[in-house]
Amino acid sequence: MEIAPFQTEQFFARYEFNTPWQLCNSDCETVSVAELLDLAGVPLGRLGRQRLSYSESRGATELREAIASGYRTVQPDEAVVLGAPVEGIYLLARALIEPGDEVVVLTPAYDALVNLFEHVAGTDRVRRWRLRPSGGTWTLDLDELRSLLTPATRLLVVNFPHNPTGYLPTPDWQRQLVALTEEFGLTLFADEMYFGLVHSGTPPIPSMADAHGSAVVLSGLSKTHGLPGLRCGWLVARDPDLRARLMNWKYYTSICAPVLTEYLAVAALKARDTLTRRNLERIERNLAVADAFFARWPDRFEWRRPVAGSTALVGFDVPSVAALSERLAREEGVLIQSAAMLGSDDRHMRIGLGRDGFAEALGRFEDWLQRQ
Numbered sequence: 144m145e146i147a148p149f150q151t152e153q154f155f156a157r158y159e160f161n162t163p164w165q166l167c168n169s170d171c172e173t174v175s176v177a178e179l180l181d182l183a184g185v186p187l188g189r190l191g192r193q194r195l196s197y198s199e200s201r202g203a204t205e206l207r208e209a210i211a212s213g214y215r216t217v218q219p220d221e222a223v224v225l226g227a228p229v230e231g232i233y234l235l236a237r238a239l240i241e242p243g244d245e246v247v248v249l250t251p252a253y254d255a256l257v258n259l260f261e262h263v264a265g266t267d268r269v270r271r272w273r274l275r276p277s278g279g280t281w282t283l284d285l286d287e288l289r290s291l292l293t294p295a296t297r298l299l300v301v302n303f304p305h306n307p308t309g310y311l312p313t314p315d316w317q318r319q320l321v322a323l324t325e326e327f328g329l330t331l332f333a334d335e336m337y338f339g340l341v342h343s344g345t346p347p348i349p350s351m352a353d354a355h356g357s358a359v360v361l362s363g364l365s366k367t368h369g370l371p372g373l374r375c376g377w378l379v380a381r382d383p384d385l386r387a388r389l390m391n392w393k394y395y396t397s398i399c400a401p402v403l404t405e406y407l408a409v410a411a412l413k414a415r416d417t418l419t420r421r422n423l424e425r426i427e428r429n430l431a432v433a434d435a436f437f438a439r440w441p442d443r444f445e446w447r448r449p450v451a452g453s454t455a456l457v458g459f460d461v462p463s464v465a466a467l468s469e470r471l472a473r474e475e476g477v478l479i480q481s482a483a484m485l486g487s488d489d490r491h492m493r494i495g496l497g498r499d500g501f502a503e504a505l506g507r508f509e510d511w512l513q514r515q
């Protein structure tokens with residue numbers, strides 16, 4: 144059965160490792176293994192003694208304990224460690240969706256959050272709930288969500304902090320969303336890959352794992368902690384039957400996480416506060432650079448400042464960001480991403496604010512703008 148092209152990953156496969164100035168990465172700045180272990184107070188030498196066996200399929204106990212300690216109400220047995228964060232979306236789609244089920248997904252979105260559900264449920268059974276621009280910010284309308292629900296709706300897929308807009312609900316709005324999913328008996332799947340990246344001035348919200356007794360939550364170390372190379376992710380799933388089905392699918396996809404990943408993930412979770420704080424500081428610095436840049440180019444860009452996460456969705460007054468991005472990558476070594484591939488449109492681009500090279504890359508981009 145066909146599946147839609149994974150446009151974001153195809154784009155990054157073409158350009159991520161050969162384009163020097165990158166403006167659109169969703170992950171935050173990374174660290175070396177030595178620096179990570181140092182931050183966690185774990186001697187580097189111990190890594191060399193790790194045995195390269197299989198690991199426990201649902202995740203090493205020590206890692207699941209460390210994961211659970213990051214939530215208020217989650218028990219170690221309720222976490223399923225993944226082979227990679229993106230795998231969790233596939234496992235959930237496979238384990239949950241039955242023929243005839245309908246799904247509502249937030250859009251724009253990271254491709255997998257839409258395409259995998261369309262693949263499993265059928266394209267005509269996935270409805271899109273749109274984040275809409277409203278003045279200088281983004282909003283989501285609960286009445287619009289209600290209008291998308293039918294008796295067949297089984298699952299609601301959300302992602303907060305949101306990639307790409309940087310939207311985060313208020314605590315009150317989050318409570319209203321939880322109440323609505325309970326009223327309609329929906330399973331709530333919350334992608335929280337950017338959890339903890341809450342910009343100054345924005346009220347934080349609890350994880351959906353703590354706010355909603357039966358939500359399924361995806362999280363991991365790729366974005367907030369800047370460790371995408373670990374490929375460490377997990378699902379929190381309270382329902383033991385659903386967990387058993389997730390595990391059965393996982394035996395077909397990865398069986399268990401790599402032991403070295405689990406070892407380093409335990410260290411990363413010891414250092415999580417430092418890693419998160421440093422990346423938030425980077426994002427705040429880059430946001431100040433972005434504010435100044437967009438203030439200089441008010442006619443070319445529509446800047447809606449994100450309130451959370453490491454990305455922003457920016458209107459760009461060109462006929463096609465996709466066409467321009469190919470040219471800019473080849474001719475200027477500057478990488479921008481069209482938001483069309485995220486379900487927005489080709490006159491918006493995603494920018495990534497979590498990397499140290501952001502200001503320099505934006506400078507290169509501005510040089511090009513000035514030459515036009």
Ligand SMILES: Cc1ncc(COP(=O)(O)O)c(C=O)c1O
Pocket residue numbers: 169227228229230253302306334336363365371374
């Ligand atoms: C919202 C969201 N969910 C899941 C993922 C997948 O994370 P990973 O690439 O680490 O598997 C991404 C990656 O960009 C993402 O943005």
